[in-house]
Amino acid sequence: LPHFEPYLKERKIQEKQLNQDINLHHNDRRNGYPNSDELKKGFNIPKINNVIGRALSKTGAYKKLVNSKQVVALIDDDMCINCGKCYLPCDGSGYQAISFDLETYISSVTDDCTGCTM
Structure with a gap:
């Protein structure tokens, strides 16, 4: 569904239903990403300086x-x-x-x- 009215309301309803139906997997991770409780336990969030330039090896002329x-x-x-x-x-x-x-x-x-x- 598009991201504009009148489809936006229906899209949000479907996304909410989908999120309710998704089973948690991979050690309480939803879609592979940590949930907020795991972040509070000390999950290491990468620093910006460690992330900058990581995709450069995958780009080129x-x-x-x-x-x-x-x-x-x-x-x-x-x-x-x-x-x-x-x-x-x-x-x-x-x-x-x-x-x-x-x-x-x-x-x-x-x-x-x-x-x-x-």
Whole structure:
């Protein structure tokens, strides 16, 4: 469901129900993350200086990417703000592999996606 009205209310209701249904696992961790009680027991939260730059080894120049592997577009519903910016370059390039619903503002990738890296 989108993150705007009238869907936002329904989304929050569904998220609340989902959170109630999730079973705790991994030593009282929900979804792998410590709960607040575990944090109070002295769970080591990493310092900012220890986290800065950890992803740099996983990034690089575009020219170093392996373009021989076939990949297609992916729209993450949790990150999507329904702005349509994923739809515009795809539609303008002639592929038209991303559809955009004007009523719900939901984008979806069709089977026509060729992974053109736009």
